[in-house]
Amino acid sequence: xxxxxxxxxxxxxxxxxxxxxxxxxxxxxxxxxxxxxxxxxxxxxxxxxxxxxxxxxxxxxxxxxxxxxxxxxxxxxxxxxxxxxxxxxxxxxxxxxxxxxxxxxxxxxxxxxxxxxxxxxxxxxxxxxxxxxxxxxxxxxxxxxxxxxxxxxxxxxxxxxxxxxxxxxxxxxxxxxxxxxxxxxxxxxxxxxxx
Amino acid sequence: xxxxxxxxxxxxxxxxxxxxxxxxxxxxxxxxxxxxxxxxxxxxxxxxxxxxxxxxxxxxxxxxxxxxxxxxxxxxxx
Numbered sequence: 001x002x003x004x005x006x007x008x009x010x011x012x013x014x015x016x017x018x019x020x021x022x023x024x025x026x027x028x029x030x031x032x033x034x035x036x037x038x039x040x041x042x043x044x045x046x047x048x049x050x051x052x053x054x055x056x057x058x059x060x061x062x063x064x065x066x067x068x069x070x071x072x073x074x075x076x077x078x079x080x081x082x083x084x085x086x087x088x089x090x091x092x093x094x095x096x097x098x099x100x101x102x103x104x105x106x107x108x109x110x111x112x113x114x115x116x117x118x119x120x121x122x123x124x125x126x127x128x129x130x131x132x133x134x135x136x137x138x139x140x141x142x143x144x145x146x147x148x149x150x151x152x153x154x155x156x157x158x159x160x161x162x163x164x165x166x167x168x169x170x171x172x173x174x175x176x177x178x179x180x181x182x183x184x185x186x187x188x189x190x191x192x193x194x195x
Numbered sequence: 196x197x198x199x200x201x202x203x204x205x206x207x208x209x210x211x212x213x214x215x216x217x218x219x220x221x222x223x224x225x226x227x228x229x230x231x232x233x234x235x236x237x238x239x240x241x242x243x244x245x246x247x248x249x250x251x252x253x254x255x256x257x258x259x260x261x262x263x264x265x266x267x268x269x270x271x272x273x
Contacts, residue, residue, distance in 0.1 A: 039251075062213040065220035066251045134211045143217060 037190035040069040044182065044194045048077030048103070050110035050122060050137070056195045057140040063191070064147040071189075073182045075154035078195075079161060081107045081137075082153060084169040096162020103161065106169070107137045145172045152177040199257070199269055202230040208237045208265065215241045216248045219270060223254065226272040231257060234268040241266060249273075 041063040045056050060070050074082055080103040092100065104110050115121035129136065135143070144151075153168065155176045168174060186192045205222060207215045215236050222232065234245070242259065245268050249256045253273040260267045 058213050061217050065213060065216040066248050067220070068251075132211060133209050135214060140213075147217070147221075 038069060038188055039067060040185075040189040041071070041191045041193070042182065042186040042189040043070070043072045043192075045072055045074045045078035045081075046076050047113070047195060048080050048110060049113035050107075050125070051112050051114075052195050053078070053081055053107065053110055053137055054140075057137060057144060059193065060149050061140055061144055061147060064144070064149050068191075069150075070144075070147075071150040071152065071185050073152050073154060073177070073185075075157045077103075079153060079157045079163060080104045081110055082151070082168045082171075082174075083163065084167060085109075087167045089164045089167045091164075092162050099161040100163070107141070110137070141169075141171070148172075151175075152181055154178070199231045199233075201233045201269075202226060204233045204235065206235050207241075208235055210236065211238055212240045212244070214238075216244050219245070219248065220252065223252070223272055228272050231269055231271045234270055236266050236268065237264055239266070241268065245270065 041060065043056060043060060045053065047053075056072065060072055064070050083104075083106045085106045085108070110122075111119075112122045112125055115125075126136075151171055151174055153165075153174065153176050155178055158164070158176065165174075165176060203222075203226075205218070207218060210218070215234070215238050219232075219234060226232065234241075238244075245259075246256050248254075249270065255271040255273055256268060257271050258269045
């Protein structure tokens with residue numbers, strides 16, 4: 001290039017080596033600064049069955065016990081489990097009232113995915129769990145709340161089935177969201193589950 | 196069995212998964228680093244759960260013994 005003093009071969013090599021070192025240092029800084037996956041669990045609870053909800057709560061509380069941040073997204077059939085049977089809301093049309101009547105009114109009405117046997121199987125399972133001192137869904141949900149596990153309800157599912165936030169259980173920080181809320185959360189989590 | 200200075204003895208007998216590790220995780224903030232607690236449990240899953248929990252939370256299982264159905268786990272706060 002005009003105006004530049006030409007480097008002799010030795011200086012040129014040193015110059016290149018310094019450039020490489022500088023680039024390497026810059027790369028190392030960039031890698032260290034990159035956000036890695038957080039110690040976080042993102043879980044979709046899609047199903048509406050007792051056994052699946054139990055598994056979901058055991059995993060969620062276990063993860064929180066291990067120091068992970070946990071966010072559970074209740075969608076579709078899972079939404080029904082969050083209903084509070086003691087709360088009633090009005091203003092529903094006929095289809096929404098039908099959904100409300102046909103779907104389980106809260107976690108205590110969930111059925112086993114297999115061996116429900118018109119209620120006998122589910123009752124037996126609950127009885128065995130109680131005898132063996134396994135925490136119930138209600139107990140685990142309360143613990144989840146104490147441990148700061150976040151629950152987000154799928155807004156679209158609530159809209160489809162006519163559920164209102166006012167008929168859901170009291171849970172610390174219970175909020176409503178869409179698919180992007182889940183995906184953003186899942187994208188920065190180290191574990192993602194679909195139950 | 197070595198003698199430890201036990202800060203506390205925690206009776207988790209009868210509790211089932213996930214309660215033993217949930218409870219120990221709630222106990223940790225009440226301890227200072229280096230303190231050892233003695234956990235008594237009847238949950239066989241705890242044999243593998245406690246070391247796994249300790250590894251991810253930066254604590255330590257210093258010893259585990261088993262006698263007539265009761266598992267004793269010594270947990271040291273990291």
